[in-house]
Amino acid sequence: MLKIGELASKTGLTAHTIRYYEKNGLINASQRSEVGYRCYNESDVRQAEFVRTARRIGFSIADVAALLSIRVDKTNHTCQDVTEITQRKLKDVSEKITELRSMQKTLQILLNSCSGGPENAYHCSIMEALDASNSQAVRGRA
Amino acid sequence: MLKIGELASKTGLTAHTIRYYEKNGLINASQRSEVGYRCYNESDVRQAEFVRTARRIGFSIADVAALLSIRVDKTNHTCQDVTEITQRKLKDVSEKITELRSMQKTLQILLNSCSGGPENAYHCSIMEALDASNSQAVRGRA
DNA sequence: GTTGACCTTAGAGTTTACTCTAAGCTTATA
DNA sequence: TATAAGCTTAGAGTAAACTCTAAGGTCAAC
Secondary structure, three states, rough: OOHHHHHHHHOOOHHHHHHHHHHHHOOOOOEEEEOOOOOOHHHHHHHHHHHHHHHOOOOHHHHHHHHHHHHOHHOOEEEEHHHEEEEHHHHHHHHHHHHHHHHHHHHHHHHHHHHOOOOEHHHHHHHHHHOOOOHHHHHHHO | OEEEHHHHHOOOOOOOHHHHHOOOOOOOEEOOOOOOOOOEEEHHHHHHHHHHHHHOOOOHHHHHHHHHHHEEEEEEEEHHHHHHHHHHHHHHHHHHHHHHHHHHHHHHHHHHOOOOOOEEHHHHHHHHHHOOOHHHHHHOOO
């Protein structure tokens, strides 16, 4: 039976985070010591590791809660339930990537257009591009 | 001279957002009407458009504030000042993309491993992968 | 027997960028 | 003239996921 600090170092979470997850129903201590300390058994530890793994992959806390509810009652859930969550997350991630790539491209174009040197910014082409909202560099995201 | 609602529809921001930007020093109305309405002249409008453009590209509010301080005093700032901000932002964006790509890859591996069918989740390989923290799919992000 | 590390709780604070509300005045339209 | 749309302010609420604080109890070691 581990105390919270031990679970923390075992999982790489902080004790604060573990209590926060508990408040959100992701992790629980199946027992308390006589003085009220949280005690985690092997099954609790596995659940905590599940949570940490899922969070690390990018699932939100709500996603993890959904995955856990499947995990504790696998026979009443289908693979489809699981893949739905995963697919939705993949879609989110992919959309975010598309958006960021567009930003990346724009920023790179801006950087390419400017010397970046010590001369004053009076004719800086980045500033000019930002000033002209009809500029080529920026129009990509309109 | 535009009122806030007119500036809003011209820039695609909301009046709420414009006031919020004002509070953060990004946009200001160089005049007020007799009854206290904000009045924006051409220069104010250009600044608002600058802000909107820079935000759209992905600059944070702090970034935009920095760019504006250069904008209003170009002769005392260098191209280097501008490219530094842009480069830092490009680095942020690129790092975020790397992180998300890794998530994307992991999620795709999970999806590929699972049928996603209506059978129950007892042997769902996604759940198994999340349970086994030493799984191949997940280890990539450790 | 006292220091220091660890545990408890409730609850507030952080970050970013809005978004909305309430209460009230102004302006345009019918 | 009534109604609706628009403007004002200060300040609260939202989202996500922590992160920290205060005030206090517990435990192992020197």
